[in-house]
Amino acid sequence: MPQNITQKIIAEHLIAGGMAPGSEVQLKIDQTLTQDATGTMAYLEFEAMGQPRVKTELSVAYIDHNTLQTGFENADDHRFIQSCAKKRGLVFSRPGNGICHQVHLERFGIPGKTLIGSDSHTPTGGGLGMLAMGAGGLDVAVAMGGGAYCIPMPKVTLIKLTGRLSPWVSAKDVILEVLRRLSVKGGVGRVMEYGGDGVATLSVPERATITNMGAELGATTSIFPSDEITREFLKAQGRADAWCEVKADDGATYDETLGIDLSRLVPLVALPHMPDNVVPAAEKAGLPVDQVCIGSCTNSSLLDMLKVAAILKGKKVPPRVSLTVSPGSMQVYSMLAENGALADIIAAGARVLECACGPCIGMGQSPGTGAVSLRTFNRNFEGRSGTADAGVYLVSPETAAAAALTGVITDPRTLGDVPAVKLPVSFRRNDNLLEFPALTEEAESVEILYGPNIKPFPVAEIMPRSLSGIAVLKTGDNITTDHIMPAGAKILPYRSNIPFLSQFCFRQLDEHFAENCQNAKKSEGGAFIIGGANYGQGSSREHAALVPLYLGIKAVIAKSFARIHKANLINAGILPLTFADEADYDKIAQGDELELPEVRDGMEHNNIGTRLKIINKRSGEAYWLVTDFTERQTAIVLAGGLLPYTKNN
Numbered sequence: 001m002p003q004n005i006t007q008k009i010i011a012e013h014l015i016a017g018g019m020a021p022g023s024e025v026q027l028k029i030d031q032t033l034t035q036d037a038t039g040t041m042a043y044l045e046f047e048a049m050g051q052p053r054v055k056t057e058l059s060v061a062y063i064d065h066n067t068l069q070t071g072f073e074n075a076d077d078h079r080f081i082q083s084c085a086k087k088r089g090l091v092f093s094r095p096g097n098g099i100c101h102q103v104h105l106e107r108f109g110i111p112g113k114t115l116i117g118s119d120s121h122t123p124t125g126g127g128l129g130m131l132a133m134g135a136g137g138l139d140v141a142v143a144m145g146g147g148a149y150c151i152p153m154p155k156v157t158l159i160k161l162t163g164r165l166s167p168w169v170s171a172k173d174v175i176l177e178v179l180r181r182l183s184v185k186g187g188v189g190r191v192m193e194y195g196g197d198g199v200a201t202l203s204v205p206e207r208a209t210i211t212n213m214g215a216e217l218g219a220t221t222s223i224f225p226s227d228e229i230t231r232e233f234l235k236a237q238g239r240a241d242a243w244c245e246v247k248a249d250d251g252a253t254y255d256e257t258l259g260i261d262l263s264r265l266v267p268l269v270a271l272p273h274m275p276d277n278v279v280p281a282a283e284k285a286g287l288p289v290d291q292v293c294i295g296s297c298t299n300s301s302l303l304d305m306l307k308v309a310a311i312l313k314g315k316k317v318p319p320r321v322s323l324t325v326s327p328g329s330m331q332v333y334s335m336l337a338e339n340g341a342l343a344d345i346i347a348a349g350a351r352v353l354e355c356a357c358g359p360c361i362g363m364g365q366s367p368g369t370g371a372v373s374l375r376t377f378n379r380n381f382e383g384r385s386g387t388a389d390a391g392v393y394l395v396s397p398e399t400a401a402a403a404a405l406t407g408v409i410t411d412p413r414t415l416g417d418v419p420a421v422k423l424p425v426s427f428r429r430n431d432n433l434l435e436f437p438a439l440t441e442e443a444e445s446v447e448i449l450y451g452p453n454i455k456p457f458p459v460a461e462i463m464p465r466s467l468s469g470i471a472v473l474k475t476g477d478n479i480t481t482d483h484i485m486p487a488g489a490k491i492l493p494y495r496s497n498i499p500f501l502s503q504f505c506f507r508q509l510d511e512h513f514a515e516n517c518q519n520a521k522k523s524e525g526g527a528f529i530i531g532g533a534n535y536g537q538g539s540s541r542e543h544a545a546l547v548p549l550y551l552g553i554k555a556v557i558a559k560s561f562a563r564i565h566k567a568n569l570i571n572a573g574i575l576p577l578t579f580a581d582e583a584d585y586d587k588i589a590q591g592d593e594l595e596l597p598e599v600r601d602g603m604e605h606n607n608i609g610t611r612l613k614i615i616n617k618r619s620g621e622a623y624w625l626v627t628d629f630t631e632r633q634t635a636i637v638l639a640g641g642l643l644p645y646t647k648n649n
């Protein structure tokens with residue numbers, strides 16, 4: 001049977017499971033990555049599993065999120081991760097080396113390999129032809145220990161590209177168009193596989209922009225073939241030997257096909273507050289802009305930065321606009337400096353920030369009250385910038401640079417001829433900020449350095465016979481992990497301190513959430529969350545499960561879940577349940593007392609699709625809920641989460 005790229009890589013890495021869409025596949029993982037905001041927890045979990053060294057082909061620990069260091073917490077966490085990497089056999093990428101996804105693409109990604117990362121934008125590696133997926137920290141810890149990564153076998157959607165992008169239209173506009181057509185739920189349960197003649201017109205960094213932001217579709221991942229262009233990119237990175245061809249067989253079939261004619265695309269913008277709220281930039285032209293931020297793992301490659309520099313060259317950013325530029329990696333930064341493009345960016349009036357996530361995760365540069373901020377990033381969720389009422393618009397580097405010069409949203413095509421930009425044939429390689437691990441025989445003497453900010457993480461109890469509690473919160477659709485567990489400069493330094501973080505859980509929706517949970521825990525022994533569709537979209541942060549666990553949440557009952565968050569809830573030992581009849585969502589009110597009788601028994605005797613009864617003590621009604629779990633997932637929740645399950649097995 002001819003196979004598409006996704007099926008091929010999955011078949012080559014299949015440890016167990018059948019490949020019919022929806023059934024669970026257990027995959028061998030070749031590479032892992034973590035970043036610091038999820039890394040501390042992942043290494044604590046790895047330690048709790050009792051493995052001395054990683055067993056993957058390559059595991060890298062990056063520091064890129066928490067780099068402001070407003071107190072000792074970040075520095076301590078960096079030191080902790082650095083010591084873990086050294087002892088356990090990981091490469092350590094020091095702060096300043098760049099954003100994990102950009103550096104991984106440059107230095108480590110290999111076509112045809114599997115990669116999981118404790119960051120939802122790990123699919124960036126799909127630009128090189130890797131099967132690269134975002135996962136919770138615990139899943140990454142298991143993979144580091146040589147364990148399989150389990151996912152429901154995805155459907156495969158072919159995105160067939162034809163034609164060539166017009167001047168001023170960018171790879172970012174391709175993924176914004178896909179989001180416009182499919183929405184933030186459109187990729188759930190799917191891999192978006194790119195094909196068609198248009199693929200050959202896109203460079204690796206452009207492909208990586210597209211696969212990166214495929215995360216916003218809710219997709220399992222996105223992937224491009226590995227072809228001559230991939231070979232050229234790896235050669236320019238001094239890694240020609242990492243190349244291999246990855247392509248779909250002739251006659252390969254797909255579950256769905258979406259055609260995009262690149263030549264018909266126009267510059268687009270995602271309006272506040274969702275990445276799929278997309279319109280042509282021309283439709284918003286003239287809207288005054290207060291801030292422009294260029295960078296993030298979506299758009300911080302050398303190509304992006306050179307384009308921006310060429311547009312800004314010899315021009316001036318007007319006084320009302322604050323322009324920030326964050327190069328994606330030390331390689332990008334130093335090459336910009338060497339070729340003089342950095343001077344053009346600085347002379348135009350940009351504020352150059354370090355090579356890190358920075359404003360994308362609210363680490364500084366929060367916009368002013370009610371401000372309009374144009375960003376080349378991938379997420380514009382409400383409040384994520386650190387300013388609740390700011391309007392964040394997502395655009396390409398070209399559209400961002402145009403607005404930085406005109407002070408208003410501008411269709412960049414109105415600026416005249418597009419300045420020519422050429423990528424160098426060879427990239428500068430400098431491993432000064434990479435630290436390689438201690439040899440196995442020396443590892444024992446390496447001491448792990450804990451700081452006072454690193455607190456034990458909660459572990460669930462084995463599933464009791466019945467569950468009862470208060471519905472402490474009822475939400476609408478598309479709740480993001482930024483709603484559940486916000487990030488930003490004030491909170492992010494505490495990612496290794498769950499008790500501290502718990503005060504901020506769901507703050508934006510209900511400032512009394514934590515207090516209500518504590519009260520429910522005291523009076524009823526626990527609490528429930530009632531959610532809408534696509535609950536938990538966005539980040540891979542397992543803190544969005546660990547913090548609710550700490551606060552006594554026993555189950556989340558929703559219309560549907562985002563993939564990574566559902567896995568994180570199961571891994572933490574919280575039940576993610578869906579309504580058998582969505583109309584029952586309307587019958588539960590915040591504050592209702594709920595009971596799930598005989599939940600353990602119900603789950604022990606059935607598996608996939610088990611129905612559980614829930615009783616609403618206020619109305620006396622009973623509703624049916626569905627546990628859409630595999631046998632393995634059922635065993636995990638019954639055991640009280642993935643950690644006890646892994647220890648027992």
Ligand code: MIC
Pocket residue numbers: 037038065118119120121134361487538539540541
């Ligand atoms: C994000 O973009 O939201 C993050 C911060 O990179 C997260 C990871 C985290 O919360 O630490 C992600 O996308 O997974």
Ligand code: SF4
Pocket residue numbers: 065099119121296297298356357360361377378
């Ligand atoms: Fe960092 Fe933003 Fe990319 Fe997340 S989306 S990894 S915060 S740059």
